[in-house]
Amino acid sequence: xxxxxxxxxxxxxxxxxxxxxxxxxxxxxxxxxxxxxxxxxxxxxxxxxxxxxxxxxxxxxxxxxxxxxxxxxxxxxxxxxxxxxxxxxxxxxxxxxxxxxxxxxxxxxxxxxxxxxxxxxxxxx
Numbered sequence: 001x002x003x004x005x006x007x008x009x010x011x012x013x014x015x016x017x018x019x020x021x022x023x024x025x026x027x028x029x030x031x032x033x034x035x036x037x038x039x040x041x042x043x044x045x046x047x048x049x050x051x052x053x054x055x056x057x058x059x060x061x062x063x064x065x066x067x068x069x070x071x072x073x074x075x076x077x078x079x080x081x082x083x084x085x086x087x088x089x090x091x092x093x094x095x096x097x098x099x100x101x102x103x104x105x106x107x108x109x110x111x112x113x114x115x116x117x118x119x120x121x122x123x124x125x
Contacts, residue, residue, distance in 0.1 A: 003029055004030070004050045004123055005030050005032070005048060005049045006032075008032070008052075009033075009058075009066065011035055011059055012035070016033035019115070020033055022112050036060060037061035037062075041073065044076055049079055050079070051079065051081075054070075054081050054082070054083055054084065056086075057085070063083055067083075080123065081103070082104045083106070084108055085107060085108060106118055
């Protein structure tokens with residue numbers, strides 16, 4: 001079975017690096033990363049992900065604005081987006097991911113089991 005392609009956009013290199021290593025260690029994912037919001041659209045287009053993990057709060061461009069660009073992109077428009085956020089705590093989500101307003105959110109620090117479940121739930125098909 002082909003590995004799912006996950007693309008992480010977060011301005012904190014430690015988050016992208018740790019998440020990439022942990023996901024790739026499972027053997028089920030190929031992971032690409034981008035730490036600069038302004039480069040994210042082009043980098044994601046080149047990577048051709050099955051799912052995008054997108055930080056909500058970034059200095060150059062916020063996650064909601066970038067998500068709008070991704071969703072209107074002819075290449076990436078159908079790719080599911082999961083938001084990574086420190087705004088919602090793992091205590092508030094009970095360690096699980098949260099769906100709100102048609103969007104999916106994963107609390108930072110990221111719980112690997114919850115993240116994998118979220119990826120699987122959002123890449124069925």
